[in-house]
Amino acid sequence: MKFTINFSANLTAFLLSVFLSVWMTPFIVKTLGVEAFGFVNLTQNVINYFSIITVALSSVVVRFFSVAAHRGEQEKANAYISNYLAASVLISLLLLLPLMSAAFFIDRVMNVPQDLLADVRLSILIGSLLFLLTFLMAGFGAAPFYANKLYITSSIQAVQMLIRVLCVLALFACFTPKIWQIQLAALAGAVIASILSFHFFRKLIPWFSFKLKDLSFRVSKELFQAGTWNSVNQIGVLLFLQIDLLTANLVLGASEAGKYAAIIQFPLLLRSLAGTVASLFAPVITSYYSKGDMDGLVKYANQAVRLNGLLLALPAALLGGLAGPFLTIWLGSSFSSVAPLLYIHAGYLAVSLAFMPLFYIWTAFNQQKTPALVTLLLGAVNVVLAVTLSGPAHLGLYGITLAGAISLVLKNVIFTPLYVSRITGYKKHVFFTGMFGPVFAALFAWAVCEAIQLCITIESWTSLIAAGAAVSCCYAVFAFMLVCTKEERQMVLKRFRKTKGAVNI
Structure with a gap:
């Protein structure tokens, strides 16, 4: 029964994404031009290269939390999330400088027309904030996974997509259309999605509480060691997909x-x-x-x-x-x-x-x-x-x-x-x-x-x-x-x- 509900929600979210892509892509291509449209995805690809670093934590925290929680080890599960949150904040601060450098030197690693250079740079800066916010909030995805209520995640994704589309339409209508406005709209959707993710995490995992005493180098090391090979895997994934x-x-x-x-x-x-x-x-x-x-x-x-x-x-x-x-x-x-x-x-x-x-x-x-x-x-x-x-x-x-x-x-x-x-x-x-x-x-x-x-x-x-x-x-x-x-x-x-x-x- 849970699988049917989860699948229905995921299918609905997918069909919504298909509809929005079919509807929005010709609109954006005609508004910005084919050449400029290419940089919408390219700028996000550049940012995603930094996931090689973040995936070492985000890819394993859900697994470790769920296994511990299924075994009734709530204190251990609590520690995994607490250490993830602390480590993700620290890593995000450390990534700010290289992300800003990527925006500044982007014309040295790909062909960017001069008239689009400023927009591409601003798009990468806004996309970097989106990337870091997604990284920070990844730990809260453990709750729907553990409870096998993935329809919650799909519903949040649907809300995020709708907000992004509405913001793109509003920005294009009120201002001269630019590439960076698409990333700004995506960031607005991610902010709302983050608020919803935190709400459902607290609802599904009421026993969780962030405690300084749970912060442990040993636990963080365990997560990093388990995630190290995921970082290597992520390099391969990026070479495949991006x-x-x-x-x-x-x-x-x-x-x-x-x-x-x-x-x-x-x-x-x-x-x-x-x-x-x-x-x-x-x-x-x-x-x-x-x-x-x-x-x-x-x-x-x-x-x-x-x-x-x-x-x-x-x-x-x-x-x-x-x-x-x-x-x-x-x-x-x-x-x-x-x-x-x-x-x-x-x-x-x-x-x-x-x-x-x-x-x-x-x-x-x-x-x-x-x-x-x-x-x-x-x-x-x-x-x-x-x-x-x-x-x-x-x-x-x-x-x-x-x-x-x-x-x-x-x-x-x-x-x-x-x-x-x-x-x-x-x-x-x-x-x-x-x-x-x-x-x-x-x-x-x-x-x-x-x-x-x-x-x-x-x-x-x-x-x-x-x-x-x-x-x-x-x-x-x-x-x-x-x-x-x-x-x-x-x-x-x-x-x-x-x-x-x-x-x-």
């Missing part, structure tokens, strides 16, 4: 980077959806580990991979199968020529993102050294391939996309299930079995997309939405009848009857 735009800027120029920044949003949203859905399984995985139930953990993780794959297969197939008409309707006919980029993104993401729930197994086991080193290595491979294929090989944006596809498949589809099977002590093939159904379902949905385009011409939002709805219905029937197990079909029907009965009453 090097493509910089590569496009440096190798292909600001204009190509701006075009890529526009179309990459939906692959990034799909990655975000995958991460959000995968996180729904994390509290139960952590709980199984805390109780020492390895058979239950492995069985649940297999189900998580399978369900995650089914949930992601449909949006991935829609993204790839309807890429051409979608880009034409959304951003104009000039973008239809880059639709094959979305074909590539949709294809490899449909397979590779399904395995993301397994990340929480090595987090629960606190076995993060090997994944961190592999992520770093493959992140470096991604950079080398992206530069080589986009530049010397003359593949342009396609080279950058292919580099990401190769690297992520190696990491998620091959390494992840094999490594998790090793640390759990189970057979190597055990975590691969859940992927066959989702892959067939994705291929089916993509084929339906192509069949619809052979029958009708999609040239408006109405026809695009209708096509998407038709594909979704066909996918639902296919998945229910041919992919879901008998037990899963019975469970769905039981919940449907219960919902129908409640409505009739």
Whole structure:
């Protein structure tokens, strides 16, 4: 029941983010221009490089707190949060100078037109405050995770998105539109989200209190040591996710980077959806580990991979199968020529993102050294391939996309299930079995997309939405009848009857 509520809230937040991206991106591109739009994401990418430092704490505090709290060790859990808060304040103060330096010297590390330089610098400064605020508040995310009430986190994210959009509209209407106003709007949303996060933390964890006596070098050292490999992993993650735009800027120029920044949003949203859905399984995985139930953990993780794959297969197939008409309707006919980029993104993401729930197994086991080193290595491979294929090989944006596809498949589809099977002590093939159904379902949905385009011409939002709805219905029937197990079909029907009965009453 909790999973259903959490998933519904996360799906709602995701659909809201999709709607806002579809609506806001053409507005911002037309207002600021394609070249300037590219720096909206690029400036945030520069700031995110500093997460290499902060992730050492923020990535492990939720895990340590939850394990201690599940075991009834409230004093220990209290100490973890207290030490995190103190350390995060100190680290934030130390990061102010390098963040300001990044803003001042930004024109020395990327191609920035002179007329945009001041706006880009101010955008980085405001974005730095947003980054530090997010870091400071990360510890309060432990409460919804521990209580398995992740719908609270999703609801806060939805409020944050709405405030950001409203602030962008207000700033653009009242002042001359600038890049930095988008970061200022995001900061306003983050402030409100922080207030809400603190409120729910106090409500869900009423026994927590910040005490100076809980501050301990030993506890802080424990968190830092556990998070060290997460910092190494974060370097790899940044090389995977946030090097493509910089590569496009440096190798292909600001204009190509701006075009890529526009179309990459939906692959990034799909990655975000995958991460959000995968996180729904994390509290139960952590709980199984805390109780020492390895058979239950492995069985649940297999189900998580399978369900995650089914949930992601449909949006991935829609993204790839309807890429051409979608880009034409959304951003104009000039973008239809880059639709094959979305074909590539949709294809490899449909397979590779399904395995993301397994990340929480090595987090629960606190076995993060090997994944961190592999992520770093493959992140470096991604950079080398992206530069080589986009530049010397003359593949342009396609080279950058292919580099990401190769690297992520190696990491998620091959390494992840094999490594998790090793640390759990189970057979190597055990975590691969859940992927066959989702892959067939994705291929089916993509084929339906192509069949619809052979029958009708999609040239408006109405026809695009209708096509998407038709594909979704066909996918639902296919998945229910041919992919879901008998037990899963019975469970769905039981919940449907219960919902129908409640409505009739």
